[in-house]
Amino acid sequence: MKIAVDAMGGDFAPKAIIEGVMLAKQEFPTIEFQLYGNEEAIKPYLTDDTHIKLIHTDEKIESDDEPVKAIRRKKQASMVLAAKAVKNGEADAMFSAGNTGALLAAGLFIVGRIPQIERPGLMTTMPVFGNKSAGFDFIDMGANADNKPEHLLDFAILASYYAEHVRGVKKPRVALLNNGSEASKGSDLTKKTYALLEQEPGLNFIGNLEARDLLTGAADVVVTDGFTGNAVLKATEGTALAITSLLKESILNSGLKGKLGAVLLKDSLKSMKNELDYSSHGGAVLFGLKAPVVKTHGSTGPEAVQATIRQIHKMLEQHVVSDLVAYYHEKSQLESID
Amino acid sequence: MKIAVDAMGGDFAPKAIIEGVMLAKQEFPTIEFQLYGNEEAIKPYLTDDTHIKLIHTDEKIESDDEPVKAIRRKKQASMVLAAKAVKNGEADAMFSAGNTGALLAAGLFIVGRIPQIERPGLMTTMPVFGNKSAGFDFIDMGANADNKPEHLLDFAILASYYAEHVRGVKKPRVALLNNGSEASKGSDLTKKTYALLEQEPGLNFIGNLEARDLLTGAADVVVTDGFTGNAVLKATEGTALAITSLLKESILNSGLKGKLGAVLLKDSLKSMKNELDYSSHGGAVLFGLKAPVVKTHGSTGPEAVQATIRQIHKMLEQHVVSDLVAYYHEKSQLESID
Numbered sequence: 001m002k003i004a005v006d007a008m009g010g011d012f013a014p015k016a017i018i019e020g021v022m023l024a025k026q027e028f029p030t031i032e033f034q035l036y037g038n039e040e041a042i043k044p045y046l047t048d049d050t051h052i053k054l055i056h057t058d059e060k061i062e063s064d065d066e067p068v069k070a071i072r073r074k075k076q077a078s079m080v081l082a083a084k085a086v087k088n089g090e091a092d093a094m095f096s097a098g099n100t101g102a103l104l105a106a107g108l109f110i111v112g113r114i115p116q117i118e119r120p121g122l123m124t125t126m127p128v129f130g131n132k133s134a135g136f137d138f139i140d141m142g143a144n145a146d147n148k149p150e151h152l153l154d155f156a157i158l159a160s161y162y163a164e165h166v167r168g169v170k171k172p173r174v175a176l177l178n179n180g181s182e183a184s185k186g187s188d189l190t191k192k193t194y195a196l197l198e199q200e201p202g203l204n205f206i207g208n209l210e211a212r213d214l215l216t217g218a219a220d221v222v223v224t225d226g227f228t229g230n231a232v233l234k235a236t237e238g239t240a241l242a243i244t245s246l247l248k249e250s251i252l253n254s255g256l257k258g259k260l261g262a263v264l265l266k267d268s269l270k271s272m273k274n275e276l277d278y279s280s281h282g283g284a285v286l287f288g289l290k291a292p293v294v295k296t297h298g299s300t301g302p303e304a305v306q307a308t309i310r311q312i313h314k315m316l317e318q319h320v321v322s323d324l325v326a327y328y329h330e331k332s333q334l335e336s337i338d
Numbered sequence: 339m340k341i342a343v344d345a346m347g348g349d350f351a352p353k354a355i356i357e358g359v360m361l362a363k364q365e366f367p368t369i370e371f372q373l374y375g376n377e378e379a380i381k382p383y384l385t386d387d388t389h390i391k392l393i394h395t396d397e398k399i400e401s402d403d404e405p406v407k408a409i410r411r412k413k414q415a416s417m418v419l420a421a422k423a424v425k426n427g428e429a430d431a432m433f434s435a436g437n438t439g440a441l442l443a444a445g446l447f448i449v450g451r452i453p454q455i456e457r458p459g460l461m462t463t464m465p466v467f468g469n470k471s472a473g474f475d476f477i478d479m480g481a482n483a484d485n486k487p488e489h490l491l492d493f494a495i496l497a498s499y500y501a502e503h504v505r506g507v508k509k510p511r512v513a514l515l516n517n518g519s520e521a522s523k524g525s526d527l528t529k530k531t532y533a534l535l536e537q538e539p540g541l542n543f544i545g546n547l548e549a550r551d552l553l554t555g556a557a558d559v560v561v562t563d564g565f566t567g568n569a570v571l572k573a574t575e576g577t578a579l580a581i582t583s584l585l586k587e588s589i590l591n592s593g594l595k596g597k598l599g600a601v602l603l604k605d606s607l608k609s610m611k612n613e614l615d616y617s618s619h620g621g622a623v624l625f626g627l628k629a630p631v632v633k634t635h636g637s638t639g640p641e642a643v644q645a646t647i648r649q650i651h652k653m654l655e656q657h658v659v660s661d662l663v664a665y666y667h668e669k670s671q672l673e674s675i676d
Binding site: 142146186211212232233234235238239240241242244245246247 | 467468480483484515517523524525526528548549550551552553554564565566568569570571572573574575576577578579580581582583584585587
């Protein structure tokens, strides 16, 4: 198993990335890691260089680079080289904490799509509040700005397969994000998608889900178009941030009594924060490509890098992508017979 | 000034509705209230019947009635009679805390649209976290499932006028909800809408806003299609609810120390809750109709009813709808000359 790592992507690269890889090596000693990036910057954190290939490059993609341009012009960038390694079969999967747009572009234009999947989607496992061990797979988080019903059907198939084989959920309950729970509700897009999901054999489609119930664990997979997915995710993030900072502020303004209360509550607040942290599920998968391409947050630390490598390991071990390639190939053969 | 009131809509009707009207009467003694509903049920709460017209009816629309059907069949329902009073010029505006879908239908099919506005939108003033006196007008919250760029332009014009004349914001900053802050970002709908908003004279368009920054007060008006607006609003609601219940739960599970902390923090938590409460800004306006049609939450109490009547009073006093009717009329005249 070979994983290509963009060692230069993210706010704390290469330190956090390499430290994460070192943690992952202890968990999975047989994985070969191909580290793309600045040799001099990487070396101080390489505490163990067995099964490590360090490929030096000076070029890297910055977080504010225009994605498609950066991919086309910075041909020696660490992210581009990692993607090329996957394309050329030298690596089985790639990992980056860098510029999301650039990684989407690298995935699409270098690694390439599964032929029958017109639009890959960005998927992440989100937390279920009040149940640490649970989670649900949310797709598309925003790889696309406009989607057709057929794209959402692909998202459902991909994420359902992931939930079953990577997260071990039996017969994952698949829901469609919609503006009402009744089957008749929705936009032109969601109504047509509903009809497709209902007809698809092998999917355990349980109907519509409203954004209000997203975090309740009512579904194992939630499907939506990239525009709505992105908006809902950012609204969730923004609200969580606003509430916690509001809470902090009202504590600071409440005098000694409030501050004493906050000290006593510290453990509760900490356990709440843990519950909200979903990096333990790994990173976001650009799903629908010929190989796993996985992104973690730019501000990610070593533990989140380790969790993402665990996720990639599981995806490879379970042959998630190759099974899906075979599934889509077979499906298209059957359709051409019809 | 005459306001038609659906006295039977909402979870605590008619008690909460009539108590709210009684509070509003003290604030605005000259408003004539037309109360539609069950006379016997209403009377106990009518502590002052000056400027009150009570119009008895036995029929009402239930919260689970199918909206359009209910409006068509229950011709004597309190909500339908209130809408008819507006249509016939017997009342200047209407208020209900009942079935939202039915009120949208009553607004569209009974009160009627401003001729040039193809799709009215549902608008509410949302809170800005950390700044109690601030707020922003969010439209469309979900009156529509599919919108065209021209609809969003109308929403911007309507809400901008409202922010200026009802909330007293000078040159309201109008933003478009989008999946990135750059002008080039977005779906087909948001890109086309961006171009329209940019060109519209009289709008202070400040560009795109991401859902993450919705509650920060970065704009006075935020425009989006009804599907996205509904999803974002419900995600915000769901997250706020999930976090507060998670906080409660972790306090309950934290033993004596945590509970003591919670007692000491009580005031802080309460002041936070106040900050999140936005019913003081009034209800949701179905905007683009020939008269103000305003909805408050079904679980609303007397103070929120009073706040909504204050809002309707201001809309009428400032001639918001009649000014907009004149504006659109003039605009269409000019366009026919071009």
